């Protein structure tokens with residue numbers, strides 16, 4: 477996949493990638509000349525494809541860790557499936573961390589689903605607003621939903637109504 | 653406006669570079685492995701895993717350094733069969749240390765990562781539907797990591813026990829382009845032979861991988877009391893001529909073999925004089941001969957029994 481800034485006729489560069497939110501990953505690309513940013517949304521299936529191939533968007537500088545895919549993606553692994561080899565000098569610090577490998581935790585974090593909030597603290601969607609949300613193309617919906625929710629929170633709305641959506645709309649490129 | 657070809661790389665993700673790096677990791681690990689052997693069958697439950705475990709033992713007892721990859725990612729059985737179900741894999745930045753049997757055979761298996769024998773292999777995903785869609789891709793990645801990231805050390809043989817069917821072989825060939833050869837396991841029934849034909853065609857003619865030979869499992873039953881050999885399948889057809897020429901031998905049915913598998917005991921070590929053990933040792937010798945450059949398949953048919 478390549479991206480071109482059509483204004484500058486310049487290849488866009490990868491900038492950042494988010495952790496999956498509701499199974500969907502967002503990657504940001506930027507034009508190095510005019511700094512225009514675009515967001516690319518991967519749906520859960522596309523996100524899963526990358527995970528299953530153990531490929532990282534934006535490439536990776538870190539050398540691959542042994543069995544990083546299996547170690548980070550197997551849900552039904554026993555808790556001590558692959559403990560670190562404990563050498564006498566390092567054992568103290570490692571046990572302090574609960575024996576978790578510093579490398580793989582970084583790697584697995586990158587592709588692990590963001591934790592669900594403990595209790596629903598976000599604003600409540602009215603049926604009318606939900607219906608409008610449903611009309612947003614599915615590939616941008618999770619992003620739009622989060623955006624509207626954080627807009628509502630920032631502006632002190634406990635309820636997301638059509639009016640709140642209209643107000644939030646100015647902040648988003650997508651039409652809804 | 654610039655075209656696709658005029659743009660550099662893929663916006664920085666370098667997917668091709670990542671895939672190449674993955675392949676290189678496999679190649680690097682395999683430089684210290686002399687021979688790679690895939691054990692396959694067209695049908696399930698014909699004894700691939702039992703053969704893999706016993707062949708590994710036989711080759712180990714002959715003084716070879718042997719490693720085994722349980723390539724049946726979704727239905728792993730080898731840790732139990734080889735008696736290392738409770739082993740712990742230790743992780744080092746250089747690789748994962750495999751389980752090692754009492755005889756010194758090394759094993760990597762999904763079994764070793766799962767808490768219970770009946771724990772399913774479930775992959776992290778937003779919904780399990782997404783996980784299922786990409787399941788076989790996950791399995792191939794897991795297999796790649798098993799081969800590339802296990803600290804095998806120097807090996808004479810690396811055996812791969814495949815899941816039933818021929819589907820996974822193309823993936824194995826992609827991971828190991830210079831795969832040493834394939835052993836096809838079969839049971840003597842007509843339908844099974846049709847499937848063997850397909851497996852042989854797939855391996856030799858489509859994937860261009862050498863066939864080491866065919867193993868006929870559970871062909872007969874040897875009475876433990878009188879030593880008399882009985883055929884197990886009433887409708888049994890002899891192996892087709894073509895197959896007889898590439899037969900590595902027939903392993904009789906022996907309930908002690910099944911029991912040894914269940915208990916994780918090395919059958920060959922426990923019952924070295926049993927007819928099935930003798931057959932298994934002969935098979936191991938023929939596998940060695942194959943890699944030592946002997947033309948197995950030129951042997952007279954009678955010599956293979």
Ligand SMILES: Nc1ncnc2c1ncn2[C@@H]1O[C@H](COP(=O)(O)OP(=O)(O)OP(=O)(O)O)[C@@H](O)[C@H]1O
Pocket residue numbers: 693695696697698699700701702703724727729814815816869870903904905906907908909910911913914928
């Ligand atoms: N020669 C034999 N004598 C007695 N029992 C055998 C023999 N070969 C295999 N078995 C038993 O048959 C059953 C199936 O064998 P095994 O699991 O090795 O087959 P498989 O081809 O690996 O199966 P799958 O396709 O499910 O992976 C096991 O219980 C095993 O112990």
Ligand SMILES: [Mg+2]
Pocket residue numbers: 700701702724729813814
């Ligand atoms: Mg099996």
Ligand SMILES: [Zn+2]
Pocket residue numbers: 481482483484485486507508509510511512
């Ligand atoms: Zn630009």
